[in-house]
Amino acid sequence: MARVVVDVMLKPEILDPQGQAVANALPRLGVNDVTSVRIGRRIEIEFAGEPDLDRAREIADKLLANPVIEDFAVHVDAAGTVKPASDSQESQPAEAPA
Amino acid sequence: MARVVVDVMLKPEILDPQGQAVANALPRLGVNDVTSVRIGRRIEIEFAGEPDLDRAREIADKLLANPVIEDFAVHVDAAGTVKPASDSQESQPAEAPA
Amino acid sequence: MSARIGVVTFPGSLDDGDAARAVRIAGGDAVGLWHADADLHGVDAVVLPGGFSYGDYLRGGAIARFAPVMETIAAAARGGLPVLGICNGFQILCEAHILPGALIRNQHMHFRARDQRLRIEAVQPVWTNAFNDSQEVVIPIKHGEGRYVADERTLDELEANGQVIARYLGGNPNGAQRDIAAISNAAGNVVGIMPHPEHAVDALTGPSTDGLGFFTSMLKFLAGAPGLAGSGGAGGSGRPAGAASTAPADQGAS
Amino acid sequence: MTTQPEVADVVVDEFDGGPDTVQRAAATPEELQPYAELGLRDDEYERIREVLGRRPTQSELAMYSIMWSEHCSYKSSKVHLRQFGEKAPPSDRLLAGIGENAGVIQISDDLAVTFKVESHNHPSYVEPYQGAATGVGGIVRDILAMGARPVAVMDPLRFGAADHEDTARVLPGVVGGIGGYGNSLGLPNIGGEVVFDPCYQGNPLVNALCIGVLPVDRLQNKAAAGPGNIVVLMGAKTGRDGIGGVSVLASATFDSESDQRRPSVQVGDPFMEKLLIEACLELYDERRVVGIQDLGGAGLTCALTETAAAAGTGMTVELDRVPLREPSMAAHEILASESQERMLLIVEPDQLEAVLKTAARWGVLATAIGEVTPPGPDGLPGRLTISWQGHTVVDVPPGSLADDGPVYARPMREPADLILLQADRAETLPRPSTPDALRETVLRMIGSPNLCDKTWVTEQYDRYVLGNTVLAQPEDAGVIRVDERTGLGVALSVDGNGRFARLDPYTGAKLALAEAYRNVAVTGAKPLAVTNCLNFGSPEDPAVMWQFAEAVRGLADGCAALGIPVTGGNVSFYNQTGAAAIHPTPVVGVLGVLDDVAQRVPMGFPKPANPDGDIIFLLGETRLELSGSEWAWVTHEHLGGVPPKVDLAGEKALADLLTEAARVGHLTAAHDLSDGGLAQVLVEACLRRGVGARIKLPEEFATGSMPFVFLFSESAGRAMVSVPHGQEKAFTALCTEHGVPWTALGVTDESGGQLEVRDQFTIGLDELREAHSATLPRLFGA
Numbered sequence A, B: 001m002a003r004v005v006v007d008v009m010l011k012p013e014i015l016d017p018q019g020q021a022v023a024n025a026l027p028r029l030g031v032n033d034v035t036s037v038r039i040g041r042r043i044e045i046e047f048a049g050e051p052d053l054d055r056a057r058e059i060a061d062k063l064l065a066n067p068v069i070e071d072f073a074v075h076v077d078a079a080g081t082v083k084p085a086s087d088s089q090e091s092q093p094a095e096a097p098a
Numbered sequence C: 001m002s003a004r005i006g007v008v009t010f011p012g013s014l015d016d017g018d019a020a021r022a023v024r025i026a027g028g029d030a031v032g033l034w035h036a037d038a039d040l041h042g043v044d045a046v047v048l049p050g051g052f053s054y055g056d057y058l059r060g061g062a063i064a065r066f067a068p069v070m071e072t073i074a075a076a077a078r079g080g081l082p083v084l085g086i087c088n089g090f091q092i093l094c095e096a097h098i099l100p101g102a103l104i105r106n107q108h109m110h111f112r113a114r115d116q117r118l119r120i121e122a123v124q125p126v127w128t129n130a131f132n133d134s135q136e137v138v139i140p141i142k143h144g145e146g147r148y149v150a151d152e153r154t155l156d157e158l159e160a161n162g163q164v165i166a167r168y169l170g171g172n173p174n175g176a177q178r179d180i181a182a183i184s185n186a187a188g189n190v191v192g193i194m195p196h197p198e199h200a201v202d203a204l205t206g207p208s209t210d211g212l213g214f215f216t217s218m219l220k221f222l223a224g225a226p227g228l229a230g231s232g233g234a235g236g237s238g239r240p241a242g243a244a245s246t247a248p249a250d251q252g253a254s
Numbered sequence D: 001m002t003t004q005p006e007v008a009d010v011v012v013d014e015f016d017g018g019p020d021t022v023q024r025a026a027a028t029p030e031e032l033q034p035y036a037e038l039g040l041r042d043d044e045y046e047r048i049r050e051v052l053g054r055r056p057t058q059s060e061l062a063m064y065s066i067m068w069s070e071h072c073s074y075k076s077s078k079v080h081l082r083q084f085g086e087k088a089p090p091s092d093r094l095l096a097g098i099g100e101n102a103g104v105i106q107i108s109d110d111l112a113v114t115f116k117v118e119s120h121n122h123p124s125y126v127e128p129y130q131g132a133a134t135g136v137g138g139i140v141r142d143i144l145a146m147g148a149r150p151v152a153v154m155d156p157l158r159f160g161a162a163d164h165e166d167t168a169r170v171l172p173g174v175v176g177g178i179g180g181y182g183n184s185l186g187l188p189n190i191g192g193e194v195v196f197d198p199c200y201q202g203n204p205l206v207n208a209l210c211i212g213v214l215p216v217d218r219l220q221n222k223a224a225a226g227p228g229n230i231v232v233l234m235g236a237k238t239g240r241d242g243i244g245g246v247s248v249l250a251s252a253t254f255d256s257e258s259d260q261r262r263p264s265v266q267v268g269d270p271f272m273e274k275l276l277i278e279a280c281l282e283l284y285d286e287r288r289v290v291g292i293q294d295l296g297g298a299g300l301t302c303a304l305t306e307t308a309a310a311a312g313t314g315m316t317v318e319l320d321r322v323p324l325r326e327p328s329m330a331a332h333e334i335l336a337s338e339s340q341e342r343m344l345l346i347v348e349p350d351q352l353e354a355v356l357k358t359a360a361r362w363g364v365l366a367t368a369i370g371e372v373t374p375p376g377p378d379g380l381p382g383r384l385t386i387s388w389q390g391h392t393v394v395d396v397p398p399g400s401l402a403d404d405g406p407v408y409a410r411p412m413r414e415p416a417d418l419i420l421l422q423a424d425r426a427e428t429l430p431r432p433s434t435p436d437a438l439r440e441t442v443l444r445m446i447g448s449p450n451l452c453d454k455t456w457v458t459e460q461y462d463r464y465v466l467g468n469t470v471l472a473q474p475e476d477a478g479v480i481r482v483d484e485r486t487g488l489g490v491a492l493s494v495d496g497n498g499r500f501a502r503l504d505p506y507t508g509a510k511l512a513l514a515e516a517y518r519n520v521a522v523t524g525a526k527p528l529a530v531t532n533c534l535n536f537g538s539p540e541d542p543a544v545m546w547q548f549a550e551a552v553r554g555l556a557d558g559c560a561a562l563g564i565p566v567t568g569g570n571v572s573f574y575n576q577t578g579a580a581a582i583h584p585t586p587v588v589g590v591l592g593v594l595d596d597v598a599q600r601v602p603m604g605f606p607k608p609a610n611p612d613g614d615i616i617f618l619l620g621e622t623r624l625e626l627s628g629s630e631w632a633w634v635t636h637e638h639l640g641g642v643p644p645k646v647d648l649a650g651e652k653a654l655a656d657l658l659t660e661a662a663r664v665g666h667l668t669a670a671h672d673l674s675d676g677g678l679a680q681v682l683v684e685a686c687l688r689r690g691v692g693a694r695i696k697l698p699e700e701f702a703t704g705s706m707p708f709v710f711l712f713s714e715s716a717g718r719a720m721v722s723v724p725h726g727q728e729k730a731f732t733a734l735c736t737e738h739g740v741p742w743t744a745l746g747v748t749d750e751s752g753g754q755l756e757v758r759d760q761f762t763i764g765l766d767e768l769r770e771a772h773s774a775t776l777p778r779l780f781g782a
């Protein structure tokens, strides 16, 4: 499958209140060794033909990220794919069938 | 640096209006070979010591993902890192200086 | 003939009817402009209204910026056409880089609607000539992504050039840098404002009538600048027969 | 009936590589079918076989199981709900009533309004944000289906204890979802409720109300009339959203397993709904649709069968034409899908092209999926036949699904504990009897979760959009201008008190009605019509069924007494965790009309024109009524006794007086008394515009614990008003004329900046504000 992933994150100097809220909640889950959490967007683009990195970069630059506040990175999808719960050991087994 | 990335995506059967809106906008940018766009979250967690995948998985399951509608995947950060514009060729040089 | 003010309807625009009403109350003619139609139909000024254009799903204004009408407006704005972007309209202007900076998620992460005190920071000829220097006004805000950010140099420049049009008073509702609620471009003809002046034009339905000043300012500006009136739109041919011809009118609601 | 597996779980559509067809079903009568797992009883399954003269196909079985579920068939409530029609006062304003998507009331020669409240309780517990969001989306489509432009929403909400950790999960999500959807649609939120009670732990109530406006001649209906007409599906693509959601989420009791069950939930797309609204309104105005129905619970199944049944026609549908989000969907999944933002249109063939064009202009998908067919011979209704991959998978009489579902007169029994509960009266609890204790009680009560300032919630809602909101929260009722030319407007309030209904469901329902009616009347509006959402536990529990029957009887009797009809509503059963049902919670919405919204009366004391302030009156009678009160709960965690007396003739007199007084301009403010009594109302009226007041207690309430009773009793039928100096004589004369008891309480006092109750206490407005407004931010974050 011809999937390209664009990751968009707020520039480091821009406050990320959502990430901060998560970071603040962690001690309540008993997690104390996390120093920072940042939350951005992951965009999966399926191309009809070959995965086209240049195309994706152009789309990211024009539309998916706002250069005033965000950085982005583009890569062809590989290991990190998020799969449906049923066939991915990373995520929670769902009891209800899809 | 001990960074773990959690990617959270809507389960495939769940409607993703955000991705759909972007997909619908692409033809106006002259892009016609994209068949689907899905938008999720990318969460970067920095650990004080060693990157702890199990810990991250637990955090993701309890806090970062909503298992009713989302799947997630966890990995130690590698190539895909989104870096500040200035030292990453993938991203656009920002128009406004940082 | 009174000035003709275009009010753009994008899919997902919500306050287009209110903006048109504000224009009329101020004494202008409201002309509906449709997102897919690049023609400005010879309007003398444009209001980009509030709402959630294209669902605002990616970032507010990110998709609307590419609408055919926006290409024309961007060019005309650079040529001096008065443009007021309200809330989502402000976001669109920033996304289109017609105004500097960006509007991002409120710091507290909630959508927030309240009657907000503001101070008018710049009495300028196009959009704020009806206000007094440092006048305090009450105008509603309602947004989830209204935190104005820009880098320090840009902020300093905005301040130095008198481009900060209004600031929040009595508590910053979204974490905006330097309490900024509204800015203009360097020429002053384009203003983006997060609060909703069109919701403060009638004491019956708004917390005040303070918002009317933006619309009367612009009409006064147009009246005093005959050279500008009618020449703002790029390709001002084929005026539609009636105002708001493309925006679906509904007698029940407005 | 406890948990039910999802449809997708048990129905297998594939047989020898093809779907289960009608032909196959006829040939294999003995094939075992999982009807019980789908929630159908033995006798219900037998009836289906009788209706069809064979076993149902898998698709048909799925359709019957959904349409005959409690949620869609009203099988337990139907026998009781009839009273709303039977007891209703005659009205020539009612253009559409119960049974339609929403009731429609004419309010001028050329304008009508339509309004309705619905529940989305279970989905909002599972996924608070999306559950609440799609609740708003669903009720908005009901209003749209009547031909109206939706113009405002309201959201009566109930949660578990405010400080319970799960409330911190559910409440922010629900509020976010309601705001997220309503704000994005451009509908002002003009009121609602936020109530906390441990009985809603695990069973939050998320009700949503929408009101719309239409020119009288734009009224739409759902009948699929005219054989040869085209059936068009418009809006979002169909996916596996909430498959079985109706039977699983909306009908089954929650239990400990629900956490793991993770049912598929619906996700809303308000942007699509906004486009759908604009497209539909354009089609109405161009007179391009013959019939229209929204897709909500039970999706296509419900829309197809109801539109055909309403016209007595038949229909053929090609399921393969339905645009799918997931190509692998099976026939029964497509039929059961609850994908949001879809409408079903019936259009004449020569209008089809124009319809598709309008849809395209708004960027909305529209697809012809079938055709209306003639009724059968001998005047028999037509049949609904559905094909899939070249086979007929459904061939049913549509009425058998839509109208002829099972009806049960379920056993009812007064709850065993009711006698003891009613005997345990709050009037016997120790009461504050010193000025200091009273002062402390005031501050404590106004900061308690149910009485505190709800700005944390309402600040997340847009109230201004559309520019016609004249009053919104925290006012007693929302007021919307409907006609800019004449100033014609409507007022709306929703109310309910589960504690009162628990103590006496008959009276509790009447009290909810009386409160909503009064809330509308204090704005100066004339109450006209009623909608309701009845939230109860399991109907299979005779005690719950008794509560339900009593509440319906109370509401129907109350409406008859007040002379206003119930125009529609919704029943939500199975709000229950294990054996514990929620308090019976009838939520009642009342709609009133204002000839000129400029005459609306706000709830807060205005800055008085006269330096001596306005004169404050209490209208109605205050009795020693503390059972079921907020005070009893907050200070003693007590629930017992009997609720306050309800006197509907008195309510009517009060409403008439208020409407008349508002019309002649006697009132600068009016605020109804309910939870928290007079103390609450005084504080709210002062804080609204920062205007203080000086109050003197009447003599019979001056000593011992009587000041407390005067301030905290929750007697019904009361309102507080302020009247300008010089008009008090005329006003009290008007009160006498209407037979409404009045008490002069004191005066408003702008300069003082405090609330003074003479001989008792004085509290600065700042201290009151702090006590009133700090609670929700403390619980849910700033």
Ligand SMILES: Nc1ncnc2c1ncn2[C@@H]1O[C@H](COP(=O)(O)OP(=O)(O)O)[C@@H](O)[C@H]1O
Pocket: D154, D155, D156, D157, D189, D190, D191, D192, D193, D194, D454, D457, D458, D472, D473, D474, D475, D476, D477, D494, D495, D519, D672, D674, D675
């Ligand atoms: N969930 C909500 N959404 C919108 N408005 C709300 C909500 N909850 C409460 N309100 C508003 O807050 C105000 C106070 O609520 P409440 O005390 O229940 O009023 P009342 O007792 O007069 O019915 C009312 O204006 C009500 O409409």
Ligand SMILES: [Mg+2]
Pocket: D475, D476, D519, D672, D673, D674
């Ligand atoms: Mg009230």
